[in-house]
Amino acid sequence: MNKNQSLPWDHPRFKSWVSVARACQLMQQVLTRQLAPLGIKTPHLDILINLYRSPGISQQDLARKLLVGRSNMSMLLPQLEKRGLIARIADRKDRRILRLELTPAGRSATEQGMAIQTALIERTLIHTPLDQCLAMAGNMEIVIAHLMAEERAADSETDAA
Amino acid sequence: MNKNQSLPWDHPRFKSWVSVARACQLMQQVLTRQLAPLGIKTPHLDILINLYRSPGISQQDLARKLLVGRSNMSMLLPQLEKRGLIARIADRKDRRILRLELTPAGRSATEQGMAIQTALIERTLIHTPLDQCLAMAGNMEIVIAHLMAEERAADSETDAA
DNA sequence: TGATTTTTGTTCATCGTTGTACTTTATTGT
DNA sequence: ACAATAAAGTACAACGATGAACAAAAATCA
Missing domain, CATH: 1.10.10.10 (Winged helix-like DNA-binding domain superfamily/Winged helix DNA-binding domain)
Known part of the structure; x- marks a missing residue:
C-alpha cells in the first residue's frame, strides 16, 4: 500500500493552495x-x-x-x-x-x-511582479467559476433528493 | 480633487487580491x-x-x-x-x-x-498551469512573511504604549 | 380574478472564534 | 533557595455567521 504517493504535501497544487489560504487568513x-x-x-x-x-x-x-x-x-x-x-x-x-x-x-x-x-x-x-499578479487574478477567476459551478451542482443534487 | 485616481478597483493588485480572497472564501x-x-x-x-x-x-x-x-x-x-x-x-x-x-x-x-x-x-x-501554480505559491509565501512581520511590528508598538 | 409559488427581508436558536482572566507548572534572576 | 516572570492550557462571556422558520409583497398561472 503506497499511501505515500497520495500524501497531500506531495501535491504541488495542494501545497500552493495551502499557502494561498494562509495568506488570506493572515491578511484578514x-x-x-x-x-x-x-x-x-x-x-x-x-x-x-x-x-x-x-x-x-x-x-x-x-x-x-x-x-x-x-x-x-x-x-x-x-x-x-x-x-x-x-x-x-x-x-x-x-x-x-x-x-x-x-x-x-x-x-x-x-x-x-x-x-x-x-x-x-x-x-x-x-514584491510580486504585476504580470504575475494579473496571472494570479486570472487563475483565481477560473477557480471562482469552477467552485460556483460545483456548488450549484451540489445544490441541484440536494433538490433532487 | 482627483479621487478617482485612488479608487481601489483601479489598482491591479487590489483587484487581484479581491479575487484571491473570494476564491478562498468559496473554497472553504x-x-x-x-x-x-x-x-x-x-x-x-x-x-x-x-x-x-x-x-x-x-x-x-x-x-x-x-x-x-x-x-x-x-x-x-x-x-x-x-x-x-x-x-x-x-x-x-x-x-x-x-x-x-x-x-x-x-x-x-x-x-x-x-x-x-x-x-x-x-x-x-x-486549468492552472503548474508553473503558475508554483509561482503563486512563492508569491504567497512572501506575502505571508511580510504580513507576519507587519503583525509583529504592530505588537511591539502595542507593548511600547 | 384567485390560488400557488417565489422573492425579500427579519427573527431566533445554534455554533464557532476571540480575548481576557485564571490555574498550574517552568524558568529566570538574585 | 526564593521570588518574580513567563508559558501552557482552561473557562467564560461577547461577538459574528449560519440556517431554519416566518411575514409581507410580487410574480406566475390557471
Missing part, C-alpha cells in the same frame, strides 16, 4: 487590526466598498456578492444604519426591496477604510 | 459541504492534517500553525478527543504541555478528509 487578521482605529471591521468595510461602487443595490444582491447569507446582512446593515453610515430606502416599485446607499459620513468612512486596505495590499504585494 | 464553503458526510468541518480537518504530519505537537504550537487562538484549540481538541480521533498525552518532562496524536480512527478519518480536499483542489486548479 492584519487588516482587522489596521481598521480598528476607524471603528469598523472587515465585514463592514466589504459592505461599504460595495455600496460605494454599486449604490442602490438590494440586501439580497449584496449578500450574494459577498458570499454570505441574507440573515447576515439583516444583522449588520441596521447597525451601520444606526451609526449613520448607510441609508436603507424602500423601493417604490417593489416594496419588498430595501435599496442601500452611503451617507456622506459613510462615504468618508469608506474612503478612509479603502485607503488603509489598498495601502496594506500594495505594501504586501510590492 | 465548498469544502465544508463536501466534508459534511464525514461529520467533520474544515477546522477539524486542519487540525487532523497537522497532527498527521507533526505528531506530538503541543496545543500552543498547533494554534500558532493554524493562526488561531489558544482557546480555540482548547475548545476543539477535547471534542476530537471525545470522538476518539485524537489523544492528548501529558509530557513527562514539562507537565504543562499536552502532546497531540492521532488515534487509528483519527488517522483513517484524516486520510478520508485529505482525499476529499486534495481531489477538490486538483479539480479546481486543473
Whole structure:
C-alpha cells in the first residue's frame, strides 16, 4: 500500500493552495487590526466598498456578492444604519426591496477604510511582479467559476433528493 | 480633487487580491459541504492534517500553525478527543504541555478528509498551469512573511504604549 | 380574478472564534 | 533557595455567521 504517493504535501497544487489560504487568513487578521482605529471591521468595510461602487443595490444582491447569507446582512446593515453610515430606502416599485446607499459620513468612512486596505495590499504585494499578479487574478477567476459551478451542482443534487 | 485616481478597483493588485480572497472564501464553503458526510468541518480537518504530519505537537504550537487562538484549540481538541480521533498525552518532562496524536480512527478519518480536499483542489486548479501554480505559491509565501512581520511590528508598538 | 409559488427581508436558536482572566507548572534572576 | 516572570492550557462571556422558520409583497398561472 503506497499511501505515500497520495500524501497531500506531495501535491504541488495542494501545497500552493495551502499557502494561498494562509495568506488570506493572515491578511484578514492584519487588516482587522489596521481598521480598528476607524471603528469598523472587515465585514463592514466589504459592505461599504460595495455600496460605494454599486449604490442602490438590494440586501439580497449584496449578500450574494459577498458570499454570505441574507440573515447576515439583516444583522449588520441596521447597525451601520444606526451609526449613520448607510441609508436603507424602500423601493417604490417593489416594496419588498430595501435599496442601500452611503451617507456622506459613510462615504468618508469608506474612503478612509479603502485607503488603509489598498495601502496594506500594495505594501504586501510590492514584491510580486504585476504580470504575475494579473496571472494570479486570472487563475483565481477560473477557480471562482469552477467552485460556483460545483456548488450549484451540489445544490441541484440536494433538490433532487 | 482627483479621487478617482485612488479608487481601489483601479489598482491591479487590489483587484487581484479581491479575487484571491473570494476564491478562498468559496473554497472553504465548498469544502465544508463536501466534508459534511464525514461529520467533520474544515477546522477539524486542519487540525487532523497537522497532527498527521507533526505528531506530538503541543496545543500552543498547533494554534500558532493554524493562526488561531489558544482557546480555540482548547475548545476543539477535547471534542476530537471525545470522538476518539485524537489523544492528548501529558509530557513527562514539562507537565504543562499536552502532546497531540492521532488515534487509528483519527488517522483513517484524516486520510478520508485529505482525499476529499486534495481531489477538490486538483479539480479546481486543473486549468492552472503548474508553473503558475508554483509561482503563486512563492508569491504567497512572501506575502505571508511580510504580513507576519507587519503583525509583529504592530505588537511591539502595542507593548511600547 | 384567485390560488400557488417565489422573492425579500427579519427573527431566533445554534455554533464557532476571540480575548481576557485564571490555574498550574517552568524558568529566570538574585 | 526564593521570588518574580513567563508559558501552557482552561473557562467564560461577547461577538459574528449560519440556517431554519416566518411575514409581507410580487410574480406566475390557471
